[in-house]
Structures are given as C-alpha cells and as structure tokens.
Amino acid sequence: MKFQSLSLTFIFLYTFLMPAITHADEGMWIPLLLEKYNEEEMRDMGMKLSAEDIYSINHTSLKDGIVIFGGGCTAELVSDQGLLLTNHHCGYGQIQRHSSLENDYLTDGFWAMDRSEELQNPGLSVTFLISMQDVTGKVLQDVGSNMTEKIRDSIIDSRIEEIVNSITDTSEFLSARVKPFYHGNQYLLFINKVYKDVRLVGAPPSNIGKFGGDTDNWMWPRHTGDFSLFRVYADSNNNPVEYSPDNIPYKPKYYFPISLKGYEPDDFTLVFGYPGSTQQYIPSDAVELLTRVKNPVRIKLRGLKLDVMKRYMEQDDLIRLQYAAKVARVANGWKKWIGENKGIQRLNTIERKKEKEKNFQQWADADPERRKKYGGILAEFSEVYDQLEPLELSRTYLIEGGLGVELLRYAGSFRELVDVSNNDPEKEQVEELTDKFIKRAKNHFKNYQVEIDKEIFVKMIREYYQEIPEEDQPEIFETLRKKYDGNVQEYANDIYDKSFMTSEEDVVDFLDKYKARKYKKIKKDPAFELVTGLYDKYYNDIQPQISDLDAQKDSLQRIYMRAQMTFEPERRFYPDANFTLRVAYGNIGDYYPRDAVRYDYYTTLQGIMEKEDPEVYDYVVEEKLKELYREKDFGRYVDKDGTLHVCFIADNHTSGGNSGSPVINAEGELIGINFDRCWEGTMSDIVFDPDRCRNISLDIRYCLFIIDKFAGATHLVEEMDLVTE
Ligand code: ARG
Numbered sequence: 001m002k003f004q005s006l007s008l009t010f011i012f013l014y015t016f017l018m019p020a021i022t023h024a025d026e027g028m029w030i031p032l033l034l035e036k037y038n039e040e041e042m043r044d045m046g047m048k049l050s051a052e053d054i055y056s057i058n059h060t061s062l063k064d065g066i067v068i069f070g071g072g073c074t075a076e077l078v079s080d081q082g083l084l085l086t087n088h089h090c091g092y093g094q095i096q097r098h099s100s101l102e103n104d105y106l107t108d109g110f111w112a113m114d115r116s117e118e119l120q121n122p123g124l125s126v127t128f129l130i131s132m133q134d135v136t137g138k139v140l141q142d143v144g145s146n147m148t149e150k151i152r153d154s155i156i157d158s159r160i161e162e163i164v165n166s167i168t169d170t171s172e173f174l175s176a177r178v179k180p181f182y183h184g185n186q187y188l189l190f191i192n193k194v195y196k197d198v199r200l201v202g203a204p205p206s207n208i209g210k211f212g213g214d215t216d217n218w219m220w221p222r223h224t225g226d227f228s229l230f231r232v233y234a235d236s237n238n239n240p241v242e243y244s245p246d247n248i249p250y251k252p253k254y255y256f257p258i259s260l261k262g263y264e265p266d267d268f269t270l271v272f273g274y275p276g277s278t279q280q281y282i283p284s285d286a287v288e289l290l291t292r293v294k295n296p297v298r299i300k301l302r303g304l305k306l307d308v309m310k311r312y313m314e315q316d317d318l319i320r321l322q323y324a325a326k327v328a329r330v331a332n333g334w335k336k337w338i339g340e341n342k343g344i345q346r347l348n349t350i351e352r353k354k355e356k357e358k359n360f361q362q363w364a365d366a367d368p369e370r371r372k373k374y375g376g377i378l379a380e381f382s383e384v385y386d387q388l389e390p391l392e393l394s395r396t397y398l399i400e401g402g403l404g405v406e407l408l409r410y411a412g413s414f415r416e417l418v419d420v421s422n423n424d425p426e427k428e429q430v431e432e433l434t435d436k437f438i439k440r441a442k443n444h445f446k447n448y449q450v451e452i453d454k455e456i457f458v459k460m461i462r463e464y465y466q467e468i469p470e471e472d473q474p475e476i477f478e479t480l481r482k483k484y485d486g487n488v489q490e491y492a493n494d495i496y497d498k499s500f501m502t503s504e505e506d507v508v509d510f511l512d513k514y515k516a517r518k519y520k521k522i523k524k525d526p527a528f529e530l531v532t533g534l535y536d537k538y539y540n541d542i543q544p545q546i547s548d549l550d551a552q553k554d555s556l557q558r559i560y561m562r563a564q565m566t567f568e569p570e571r572r573f574y575p576d577a578n579f580t581l582r583v584a585y586g587n588i589g590d591y592y593p594r595d596a597v598r599y600d601y602y603t604t605l606q607g608i609m610e611k612e613d614p615e616v617y618d619y620v621v622e623e624k625l626k627e628l629y630r631e632k633d634f635g636r637y638v639d640k641d642g643t644l645h646v647c648f649i650a651d652n653h654t655s656g657g658n659s660g661s662p663v664i665n666a667e668g669e670l671i672g673i674n675f676d677r678c679w680e681g682t683m684s685d686i687v688f689d690p691d692r693c694r695n696i697s698l699d700i701r702y703c704l705f706i707i708d709k710f711a712g713a714t715h716l717v718e719e720m721d722l723v724t725e
C-alpha cells in the first residue's frame with residue numbers, strides 16, 4: 001500500500017511539475033549563458049567540459065573552431081592548417097559550379113591532392129564569432145512603456161546603429177550585428193570576423209554525399225555521407241583578405257580533435273552551431289494558421305510540382321540532371337512540412353496550447369495589475385491572426401503558385417530592363433545590361449524544359465484561380481476569366497506560344513533586336529504581363545496589410561513572451577533560434593517512430609549494400625566502396641563491434657542552419673557532423689518531443705574512411721588530430 005501511495009505521489013508530481021520544466025534535451029542555448037543555466041545539468045548528463053571550455057572571451061574555446069559557412073550552414077575547423085568540414089549539401093553550390101562535363105566533380109567527387117589543386121570560390125565566405133555581449137540596457141535605454149511601435153522601433157534602430165558603428169570603426173576586419181532575443185526582450189551584440197578566401201578541398205561523389213537522395217531525406221535509417229572539405233586562407237598576419245595565390249592557410253585559434261572511439265547509447269552529445277529559426281512560444285492561433293492554412297497549401301502545390309518534374313526525370317537522363325537540384329529544393333520543404341503537420345497533430349499541440357492559454361488567462365485576470373498588462377493579449381492575437389488568414393493564403397498562393405512557375409519568376413526578372421528603359425539609359429548601360437541578361441539566359445535555359453514548366457503553370461495557376469475567392473484575386477485573372485472562360489490550359493497555350501521568354505534563342509534575339517527601342521516591348525509580353533499583375537496585387541494590396549499586422553503581431557509576441565516567463569517563473573526558457581551560435585545537448589539513443597517499430601541509433605555500411613539498386617540513381621554504389629565492404633577493409637575507422645558505422649541519431653534540439661555543425665562527445669572531441677532531423681520529429685521548430693525528435697549526424701569515422709580508404713586523400717587525414725583512447 002505504501003509503495004502505491006508513494007508512486008501516486010510521484011505520478012502526481014511528475015505530471016504536474018514536469019511539464020513546467022524544460023526537458024534536458026530540448027533547447028538551443030546561448031553560449032554566453034551556459035554557466036548560469038546549463039553547466040550543472042550538462043555535467044549531470046555526463047559532460048566533462050566546463051562552460052568556459054565551450055565559450056569564453058578570455059581564453060581559446062570551442063567556439064573559436066566554428067564558423068557560419070556561406071549564407072546558411074555551419075562548419076568546423078579540423079586542422080591547424082585551416083581545414084574546414086561541412087555538409088555535402090552545404091558545399092553543393094560550390095561543387096556544382098566547378099563541375100563541367102569533362103570534370104564532373106558532382107558525380108565523381110573531387111580531391112585536391114595538394115594545396116595547389118584547391119579551388120577558389122568567389123562569393124563564398126566564412127564567419128568567425130569573436131564575442132557576444134548583452135547590450136539590452138543600451139538598446140532599450142530610451143524606450144518608454146507607452147510608446148507607439150513605430151517610435152519604439154526607430155529608437156531601437158538608432159541605438160543599434162550607434163553600437164555597431166562604435167565597433168566597426170575600430171577595425172576593418174570586424175563586423176558587428178545586434179540581434180533581438182526572446183522576441184525583443186533582450187539584445188545581444190555579435191562581433192564577427194569574415195574570411196573570404198575559402199577553397200574547395202574535397203567532396204565525395206554524389207552517390208556517397210547524397211546517397212538516398214530525396215527518398216531518404218529527413219528519414220531514418222539514413223546512410224548519406226553528407227560531407228565536404230574546404231580550407232580557409234588568410235594573409236601573412238592571419239587576417240582576412242580577398243583571394244590571392246599568395247595567401248596562406250589560416251591558423252585557427254582552435255580546431256577540433258577527432259575521436260575514433262565511437263559511442264554508446266545514452267552517451268552525452270553536444271551540437272554547436274547556427275540554427276536558423278524556430279517558433280516555440282507562439283499562441284495556438286498561430287499554430288492553427290500554420291498547420292491548417294499555410295502548410296496544406298504549400299504541401300499541395302509542391303506535391304503537384306514534384307509529380308510533374310519526377311515523371312519527366314524518370315524518362316530522360318538529361319532532364320534528371322537538369323532538374324536534380326530543383327527537385328531537391330522543392331522536395332526538402334515539402335517533406336518537412338508534411339512531417340511537421342503530422343507531428344503537431346499527433347502531439348495535440350493546438351489543443352494543448354489552448355489549455356495552457358486558458359490557465360494563462362485565469363492567472364492574468366486574477367490580479368488587477370496583470371490584467372491590465374496581459375489580460376487582453378490572447379484576444380488581440382486572435383483578432384490579428386483572423387485578419388492575417390486570408391492574406392497569408394494569398395501570399396502563399398503567390399509564392400508557391402504564381403512564383404512557383406519558372407517562366408513567371410524569370411519574366412519577373414525583366415522588370416529591371418523595363419525600369420532602366422523608363423529612365424533614358426546611356427548606351428553603355430544598355431549594353432552592360434544586355435550582356436548580363438544574355439548570361440542569365442544561358443544559366444536559366446541550361447536547366448530548363450519548357451514543356452515541364454508549362455504543365456506546372458497549368459496546375460499552379462488553376463489552383464491559384466480556383467482557391468482564392470474572386471474578390472481577393474489579382475485583377476489580371478480577369479483576362480483568364482473573360483477571355484478564356486477560366487480555361488487555364490488555353491491561357492497557358494497562348495502565353496507559352498507568344499512569350500519570348502520560353503527559349504534562349506528568342507530571348508537573345510529579343511535583346512539584340514530591341515536594344516534601340518529600349519525594351520518597352522517587354523511590357524507587352526504575356527508572361528511579363530501576368531507576373532506584373534501578380535506582383536501589383538501583392539505590393540499594392542496584400543503586403544501593406546500584412547506588414548501592418550506583422551508589426552502588431554511582433555509587438556504582441558514580445559509582451560506575450562515576457563508574460564509567459566512571468567507566468568511560469570520556474571521554467572527555463574531558451575530563446576527561439578535566430579541564426580546565432582547555440583548549444584544543444586542531449587544523448588545518443590534510439591526511438592520508436594510508430595506503433596511496434598523501434599529504430600536503432602546507428603547505421604552501418606551493410607545498410608548501404610542493402611539499399612543498393614544500380615537501376616535507381618540515388619542508390620547506386622561505387623565499385624570501390626563495394627570492394628572495401630567485401631574485404632572489410634575499414635582500417636582504423638572500424639567500430640569495436642567490427643562494422644563501419646555510417647550515421648547516428650541523438651536527441652539534440654537542432655534546426656535548419658545546424659547543417660554542418662560539429663557533434664562532440666563529453667570530452668569535446670568530434671564524433672560527427674550534424675546534417676538532418678528524423679521525419680517524425682520535424683515539428684521540433686514549433687514543439688519538441690523528446691521521444692521522437694532526433695537529429696541525424698554523419699559518423700566522423702565514415703567521413704574519414706571515405707577520405708582515406710575510398711579516395712586515397714590520406715594527406716588530409718594526416719593533418720587532423722585523431723584520438724583513439
Ligand atoms: N533535410 C536536410 C536539410 O534540411 C538536407 C537537405 C538536402 N538534401 C536533399 N536531399 N534535398 O537541409
């Protein structure tokens with residue numbers, strides 16, 4: 001009896017207290033504040049490092065070995081010679097740009113056998129964080145509680161500008177940014193150093209780096225060797241400079257030692273990188289808008305698009321090559337949103353948020369002061385989200401439907417010529433522009449099939465026309481209604497017949513012929529007319545309303561964020577992701593994706609052989625890899641269980657942008673590179689479920705095995721510090 005009553009007490013405490021406390025695995029934490037909020041818990045979970053080891057401005061720390069790679073990924077230093085590791089899908093653009101029919105690095109892989117073979121990448125940069133600092137006091141010092149949002153914003157903007165200028169004035173190499181946290185309740189200053197000479201060093205063939213393609217994307221069990229190698233170069237003082245053959249490899253303050261020891265279930269892991277954006281603290285109305293309006297439209301339209309592209313790709317090898325990157329882009333979001341909606345539904349997130357909002361309302365109403373501050377906030381949210389709904393619907397149809405048609409996106413780019421021709425341009429300017437548009441045409445048509453695009457046009461515009469109420473439609477749809485009696489196929493036939501923007505030849509012809517007439521004729525092109533009509537509707541009508549409502553929403557979210565923190569004082573709140581450096585920690589472990597199914601925490605090379613299908617592009621396996629497998633020639637990269645591990649999962653809370661992030665063990669050694677999440681957990685940008693949210697990492701031993709045993713680029717592994725015990 002005693003036992004039972006004890007356990008009842010436990011259950012009571014568990015169910016009523018636990019939800020208030022953030023689960024250990026959930027959260028993307030600010031490196032600056034680890035000691036205060038996380039150090040103790042991380043140590044309890046097995047971590048051997050101190051908060052100072054991870055982030056410090058006084059000493060070298062792990063953060064000195066991490067960079068923003070390009071515009072949206074993370075990468076880490078792995079040698080004292082500036083060698084950098086990131087994902088294959090992060091370096092994809094660079095690898096593709098260096099590829100040609102003779103040197104098809106995308107298909108065959110690329111390995112610089114010495115420094116002179118490394119390839120420069122104009123436009124690519126990596127960003128080091130020098131320090132972060134709380135500047136909330138300074139940013140908000142003149143902000144009063146009764147100000148309008150407009151005045152508030154302009155004061156904040158000018159404070160931020162002052163802070164940023166005071167930094168950038170002191171060194172040409174530093175850049176500074178101030179970013180809001182907790183929806184504008186806190187501000188942090190980031191001082192960065194940007195290096196611009198970053199060279200491609202190595203990439204596996206796509207059938208390793210992209211093994212499983214879009215079929216396996218967002219999924220476990222996974223066998224993708226998703227990595228590529230770059231090198232950062234500096235001047236003789238180790239400072240950033242533009243590319244020059246005289247530059248020398250950057251000497252990092254810190255680079256990651258690499259563990260060959262492997263891992264066990266429950267082992268501590270830490271992911272250190274740049275998650276892009278999450279929305280953990282939005283009201284139920286916002287989740288409803290996302291899951292019942294936006295996501296279904298995006299999923300439907302992208303699904304239609306994908307069906308068309310895939311059907312053509314299956315029939316023709318050239319089309320498969322031309323459309324591979326396009327399909328990958330469209331499919332990535334499509335698949336994630338399907339998973340996100342399912343996850344949110346399974347967790348009853350809307351209902352649970354509503355329940356919590358009820359309690360919040362009672363709490364707010366129970367005290368006159370609180371009532372004044374917070375009593376009306378949920379009702380105001382509802383009003384704003386009600387007004388946003390039709391506008392968001394229109395915006396989604398414009399972006400995914402209208403601008404989801406390549407011809408229309410392309411036609412939109414001709415606006416620049418029209419604008420210039422309105423201003424009586426100089427002859428030279430016209431010539432420069434013509435050159436630019438001819439180059440652009442080359443790029444555009446290289447990967448373009450007009451019949452695919454036309455089929456997509458019919459599907460997209462039909463949905464757009466049928467699903468948006470007549471009174472909210474762009475005026476240009478009158479043409480479709482009146483002239484074509486709503487027949488989208490005939491409308492498409494005419495547009496694709498008459499537009500000069502459907503073939504490279506016609507575009508070049510047009511540019512040549514009409515140079516003298518200053519492009520006024522572009523305005524008469526039916527594709528240009530249509531896209532202009534879509535943009536007019538958006539910029540004259542929808543966008544002004546949305547930006548007004550967005551401003552109201554942001555202000556409410558700021559107050560609601562603070563209110564939630566007051567409402568649950570015992571809960572540890574982490575700020576939503578905003579593409580700043582964060583720490584996520586957790587443990588390696590398996591999971592149960594659905595009833596009666598259990599997924600193991602790692603995959604092996606054997607799984608690649610099981611997935612092999614020479615007929616299906618994404619599942620082709622290189623002969624050399626098969627040979628290494630047959631001979632079990634795994635070298636020192638073999639696990640103690642005798643197999644070669646490929647990927648593993650853990651419950652670190654990650655998001656888009658964390659791709660390429662270092663995954664380290666309790667000792668701070670690199671054990672993997674983060675590259676994806678499991679499908680059943682893709683709702684973690686909105687709500688995290690420790691039972692099903694898993695990040696997917698490439699096992700660093702598979703990465704080294706490919707570099708060393710598969711590609712024979714052993715000199716690269718020799719640059720690294722390997723830890724075996
Ligand atoms: N899902 C990963 C991410 O969001 C990988 C995307 C690239 N791979 C692909 N097959 N589309 O970036």
Ligand code: GLU
Pocket residue numbers: 072073654655656657658659675676677
């Ligand atoms: N693949 C994603 C990226 O490029 C990471 C996966 C995720 O969204 O968690 O950032």
